[in-house]
Amino acid sequence: MLDLVVYGSVAFDSIKTPFGKVDQALGGSGTYAGIAASFFCKPGIVSAVGSDFPTGEMEFLKSKGIDLTGLELLPGKTFHWKGEYGLDINVAKTIKTDLNVLENFKPVMPEKYKKAGFLLLGNNDPELQLDLVKQMGKRPKLVVADTMNFYIKSKRDKVLEVVKEADICLMNDSEARMLFKTPSLVEAAKKILEMDSNLAIIKKGEHGALLSTTKGSFVAPAYPLEAVVDPTGCGDCFAGAMMGFLAKEGNVGEETMRKALIYGSTVASFNAEGMGTERLRTLKLPEIEERFLEFKDLVRF
Amino acid sequence: MLDLVVYGSVAFDSIKTPFGKVDQALGGSGTYAGIAASFFCKPGIVSAVGSDFPTGEMEFLKSKGIDLTGLELLPGKTFHWKGEYGLDINVAKTIKTDLNVLENFKPVMPEKYKKAGFLLLGNNDPELQLDLVKQMGKRPKLVVADTMNFYIKSKRDKVLEVVKEADICLMNDSEARMLFKTPSLVEAAKKILEMDSNLAIIKKGEHGALLSTTKGSFVAPAYPLEAVVDPTGCGDCFAGAMMGFLAKEGNVGEETMRKALIYGSTVASFNAEGMGTERLRTLKLPEIEERFLEFKDLVRF
Numbered sequence: 291m292l293d294l295v296v297y298g299s300v301a302f303d304s305i306k307t308p309f310g311k312v313d314q315a316l317g318g319s320g321t322y323a324g325i326a327a328s329f330f331c332k333p334g335i336v337s338a339v340g341s342d343f344p345t346g347e348m349e350f351l352k353s354k355g356i357d358l359t360g361l362e363l364l365p366g367k368t369f370h371w372k373g374e375y376g377l378d379i380n381v382a383k384t385i386k387t388d389l390n391v392l393e394n395f396k397p398v399m400p401e402k403y404k405k406a407g408f409l410l411l412g413n414n415d416p417e418l419q420l421d422l423v424k425q426m427g428k429r430p431k432l433v434v435a436d437t438m439n440f441y442i443k444s445k446r447d448k449v450l451e452v453v454k455e456a457d458i459c460l461m462n463d464s465e466a467r468m469l470f471k472t473p474s475l476v477e478a479a480k481k482i483l484e485m486d487s488n489l490a491i492i493k494k495g496e497h498g499a500l501l502s503t504t505k506g507s508f509v510a511p512a513y514p515l516e517a518v519v520d521p522t523g524c525g526d527c528f529a530g531a532m533m534g535f536l537a538k539e540g541n542v543g544e545e546t547m548r549k550a551l552i553y554g555s556t557v558a559s560f561n562a563e564g565m566g567t568e569r570l571r572t573l574k575l576p577e578i579e580e581r582f583l584e585f586k587d588l589v590r591f
Numbered sequence: 592m593l594d595l596v597v598y599g600s601v602a603f604d605s606i607k608t609p610f611g612k613v614d615q616a617l618g619g620s621g622t623y624a625g626i627a628a629s630f631f632c633k634p635g636i637v638s639a640v641g642s643d644f645p646t647g648e649m650e651f652l653k654s655k656g657i658d659l660t661g662l663e664l665l666p667g668k669t670f671h672w673k674g675e676y677g678l679d680i681n682v683a684k685t686i687k688t689d690l691n692v693l694e695n696f697k698p699v700m701p702e703k704y705k706k707a708g709f710l711l712l713g714n715n716d717p718e719l720q721l722d723l724v725k726q727m728g729k730r731p732k733l734v735v736a737d738t739m740n741f742y743i744k745s746k747r748d749k750v751l752e753v754v755k756e757a758d759i760c761l762m763n764d765s766e767a768r769m770l771f772k773t774p775s776l777v778e779a780a781k782k783i784l785e786m787d788s789n790l791a792i793i794k795k796g797e798h799g800a801l802l803s804t805t806k807g808s809f810v811a812p813a814y815p816l817e818a819v820v821d822p823t824g825c826g827d828c829f830a831g832a833m834m835g836f837l838a839k840e841g842n843v844g845e846e847t848m849r850k851a852l853i854y855g856s857t858v859a860s861f862n863a864e865g866m867g868t869e870r871l872r873t874l875k876l877p878e879i880e881e882r883f884l885e886f887k888d889l890v891r892f
Contacts, residue, residue: 308774379774473609473680475797476817496776497798500815509812509889514801516777548892588810589890591849 292357293331293537295403295430296324297422298412298526299392300337300351300361301369303566304385308377309519315566316347318369319412319436322523323530325570326557327410328354329578330534334403336360336422340368340391350571359400364391379518380495399425407431408537410529411456413438416448423455432542434458436529442469454485457542460529462493475500476507489547493525499551503544510551511588513559513581520565524558527570531557531578556581593658594632594838596704596731597625598723599713599827600693601638601652601662602670604867605686609678610820616867617648619670620713620737623824624831626871627858628711629655630879631835635704637661637723641669641692651872660701665692680819681796700726708732709838711830712757714739717749724756733843735759737830743770755786758843761830763794776801777808790848794826800852804845811852812889814860814882821866825859828871832858832879857882 298320304313320335327333334357341363351358367390374383397418404427411419413436423433435456441449442465449469453459459482461469466478475492479502482490490502496518501508532554539546556578563569599621605614621636628634635658642664652659668691675684698719705728712720714737724734736757742750743766750770754760760783762770767779776793780803783791791803797819802809833855840847857879864870 377768377774467678473678474816474818476815479815480817494798497795498810498812502815507815507889508892509799509815510892511799511810511812511890514777514803514808514810515775516781517775545892552892585892588808589812591809591811591846591853591886 291332292334292403292406294327294333294408294410294533295336295360295399295406296320296327296333296410296412296530297336297397297414297419298323298410299369300335300339300343301371303522304370304372305374305520305522305566307375307379307520307565309517310565312565314370316350317371317522317566319523319526321351321567322526322561322570323410323412323533324351324356325354325567326527326530326561327534327537328356329531329557329573329575330553331537332357333530333534334358334360334400334406336397336399336403338362338364338391338395340364340366343368360403364395366391373522375521379521382522397422407540408533409433410533411435411452412526413441416441416445416452419452420448420455432457432536434460434529434533436460436525437465439465439468450485453482453487457487458489458491459487460491460493462495462525466492476502491551493528495521495524498555499528501547501551505544508548508551510548510555511585512555513585513588515559515562518562521562522566524562527561528554528558552582552585553578556585592633593635593704593707595628595634595709595711595834596637596661596700596707597621597628597634597711597713597831598637598698598715598720599624599711600670601636601640601644602672604823605671605673606675606821606823606867608676608680608821608866610818611866613866615671617651618672618823618867620824620827622652622868623827623862623871624711624713624834625652625657626655626868627828627831627862628835628838629657630832630858630874630876631854632838633658634831634835635659635661635701635707637698637700637704639663639665639692639696641665641667644669661704663696665696667692674823676822680822683823698723708841709834710734711834712736712753713827714742717742717746717753720753721749721756733758733837735761735830735834737761737826738766740766740769751786754783754788758788759790759792760788761792761794763796763826767793777803792852794829796822796825799856800829802848802852806845809849809852811856812886813856814886814889816860816863819863822863823867825863828862829855829859853883853886854879857886
């Protein structure tokens with residue numbers, strides 16, 4: 291039985307940061323979110339890879355308890371992203387994006403995924419995101435959708451439909467400003483709430499995240515890391531760990547939500563400590579719990 | 592008897608933001624910091640104004656309990672800054688800076704200021720900042736220095752001397768990255784600590800502030816405002832309220848410091864609600880105390 295469906299890419303990443311370099315390494319939003327969620331619950335991934343995808347990495351994902359029924363094996367090459375980060379490590383510069391097998395991929399929800407209570411829609415074409423919600427057997431308890439500036443520009447109306455359909459929309463600060471044409475993140479969050487979302491979460495990268503409800507706000511700081519080695523996938527880890535914890539708790543009350551954001555920040559901070567998925571591969575739950583507690587001291591006054 | 596000496600400009604500001612416009616309004620880092628501090632302690636300002644400075648504004652500053660013995664009246668015009676903010680309201684675009692009477696101003700510490708226990712050095716020429724520390728009768732209990740990118744570029748060695756001399760150096764995130772040539776704010780903070788500062792505080796604008804000590808970190812969030820009307824002076828309000836609270840408490844222990852940062856965030860958030868000093872003029876201590884308590888709920892998990 292599955293707790294959480296993660297729709298997001300499983301990919302090869304070639305990354306260069308001031309601190310390291312990896313080539314054709316395991317990556318993709320579905321991979322990061324799936325691994326992050328796997329510390330808390332049983333996730334399954336909906337995506338596709340090509341015939342060049344290594345069986346070793348399949349086995350690795352399975353070893354984390356991730357269900358791969360929804361990961362289609364298609365003829366052709368796996369999605370490949372090549373990017374670089376400079377001194378301002380928060381800004382990724384995309385060198386190349388080869389969609390490959392994902393170019394015309396129409397995701398199909400496996401039967402065993404249709405009763406999952408939690409659905410995380412990674413940033414992707416908003417029409418595909420909407421279609422996947424329809425494919426679920428029953429409306430999940432919680433649908434969280436990530437979005438990205440590319441679709442805000444090209445399919446603004448559809449993105450707004452996703453905001454309306456999803457319970458929580460994840461955006462980063464510049465996306466929220468762009469979508470709602472306002473300099474104020476709090477005003478953007480308010481507009482999300484007005485559109486029938488119960489909660490709005492705005493991701494602020496190295497500055498953490500802001501949760502807004504109709505009752506008030508919660509600020510989840512980012513963990514102050516001495517060295518961000520590679521921020522690739524941190525946003526996906528944030529979303530995945532958050533959803534994983536919510537799925538484990540089985541409720542989406544505000545108190546649980548606050549803790550979920552801190553778990554999101556925690557796993558994202560670990561992820562940034564290594565190139566690609568390197569740090570996630572050795573990460574253990576007790577380390578996550580220890581850092582979660584450190585956040586208490588970080589904000590105490 | 593004075594608690595706190597504030598060295599910073601008293602100026603005219605002409606400001607345009609997406610939400611309003613003021614012309615030749617009272618401004619300057621010394622003004623904002625002085626008013627913010629005045630809610631907590633007795634501050635005095637060291638600066639100079641020209642003969643065009645309105646007596647009404649002098650009276651206003653005095654009515655806030657600010658000592659103006661150190662505010663010299665010089666022949667000529669008052670310092671004037673003209674700036675604009677766009678949709679990304681965190682970034683000021685300077686249209687014009689007329690130094691006027693501040694061009695060759697050599698600040699002289701009045702006798703009655705020399706025994707103050709707290710000294711706030713607004714962002715200015717680091718050589719003048721260093722000179723003012725020497726002018727104090729005895730080493731104050733706490734010297735806090737603000738800095739700015741202009742001097743990091745033109746007088747890097749002197750800025751580093753200020754970092755060494757001051758107990759706390761206030762920098763914003765891009766200044767810290769620039770001064771220490773690192774993408775990591777935590778690493779920048781660590782380098783400040785290594786230079787014989789007890790504490791490092793990095794201001795992150797709308798994202799709050801990060802306090803680092805040799806023992807650990809504290810994250811002070813910014814208050815999530817629905818509408819930032821005008822961010823001018825928020826950094827100065829943060830510094831002024833922080834110093835004012837520390838001067839009132841008379842100690843600089845970590846627990847007091849954490850509260851001081853939250854008071855800094857609180858007064859800065861009120862300041863952003865109005866054009867220029869507008870909101871500060873009507874602000875009352877009970878409003879500050881109420882919002883200070885709201886921060887507890889903002890970070891609770």
